[in-house]
Amino acid sequence: MRKLLDNPQFILVLRIVFAGIFLFAAFGKIIDPAAFAKSINNYHIVPGSLVNIFALTLPWVEALVGIGLLTGIWGRASAWLTQLMLIMFTIALLIAISNGVNITCGCFSQNPEVKGSLTMDVVRDIAMMIFVTPLLITKARGFCWTEE
Amino acid sequence: MSAKTIIRMVFIILIGSALGVVNKFVNPKAPGFIGYYPVISATDTAKIPEAADEGDPPYISIGEAADFFNTPGVLFVDARDEWDYNEGHIRGAVNIPFETDDETILENFMAETPKDQPLVVYCNGADCDLSLYLGRTLAAEGFTGVNIFFGGWTDWQLQELPFGKSSESESGDAANQDSGGDN
Structure with missing residues (x-):
């Protein structure tokens, strides 16, 4: 197991995959923050007055984290932020499910017509949390990943 | 997680926030910093006037009206008289x-x-059909983006959403300039 975690190729593939996912997710939200704000508000978790601040800033953190994972610059910090965001998203989804609100995830698409299953979104987020973990503990270096 | 990593994480969040602020000013689709979202019960349905007809422009609820308010580029039209x-x-x-x-x-x-x-x-709300008539008129004249918020000023005040008074200068107020030349 340890051998796999420290395998530079394996780590590089994970970095590219997560960078792609987060850059893709960030892009749609950055070009239309108002639509993303609506998605956030539908969760009824963030206070209304703070929704727009969240919608404006969160996608940029996603984008920076994506760049960090891809380039390896501040890679470890980016990986940890990725994990923290995934935990946050999963908690938000679980609260939405337990409140029974009829919403869409807003994870990638802000189109309310795109109806997915929130449960599947949770499963996806948990899978991502598992697969980002190697990036938190790997000792592999290379491909510009220099951070301790 | 080392202290260095934590500091870098904080920096990433700060830089991301700064970029978000920049986006607010350069992106026409960016909302204002403060969001106005009414606390709505689960039954947020559009109020529909008794005089409603098929083919009328869509009737929207207070929640949808607030969504429009938060969306840049949507123009609200007040059909009441100047005094109101x-x-x-x-x-x-x-x-x-x-x-x-x-x-x-x-x-x-x-x-x-x-x-x-x-x-x-x-x-005004329930006792006022002017929004309905104005909405129909605009739609008949070829305006395609007309929505009728029948809950109106009454519902807006109940939700304590942002309002203006005529003495305040507001953008997009050109249609309000009365050229009557009274007084």
Whole structure:
């Protein structure tokens, strides 16, 4: 197991995959923050007055984290932020499910017509949390990943 | 997680926030910093006037009206008379009094406004059908983005959403300039 975690190729593939996912997710939200704000508000978790601040800033953190994972610059910090965001998203989804609100995830698409299953979104987020973990503990270096 | 990593994480969040602020000013689709979202019960349905007809522009609820308010580029149109409008109106709304003999305000508005401009027409609330008539008129004149917010000023106040008074300078108020020359 340890051998796999420290395998530079394996780590590089994970970095590219997560960078792609987060850059893709960030892009749609950055070009239309108002639509993303609506998605956030539908969760009824963030206070209304703070929704727009969240919608404006969160996608940029996603984008920076994506760049960090891809380039390896501040890679470890980016990986940890990725994990923290995934935990946050999963908690938000679980609260939405337990409140029974009829919403869409807003994870990638802000189109309310795109109806997915929130449960599947949770499963996806948990899978991502598992697969980002190697990036938190790997000792592999290379491909510009220099951070301790 | 080392202290260095934590500091870098904080920095990433700060830089991301700064970029978000920049995006607010350069992206026309960016909302204002403060969001206005009414606390709505699960049954947020549009109020529909008794005089409603099939083929009317869509009727929207207070929640949908607030969504439009948060969306840049949507114009609110107040169909009440000038006095009511001056006393208080949805922030940024223009005034097109519908119950008047002077149709220049409406005509000027229709001449100056693109046909696909998203519009939310409203009036006082349940006892006022002016939003309905103005909405129908605009739709008949070829405006494609008309919505009727029948809950109107009454519901807006109940939710304590942002309002303006005529003395305040607001953007997009051109249609309100009364050229009557009274006083």
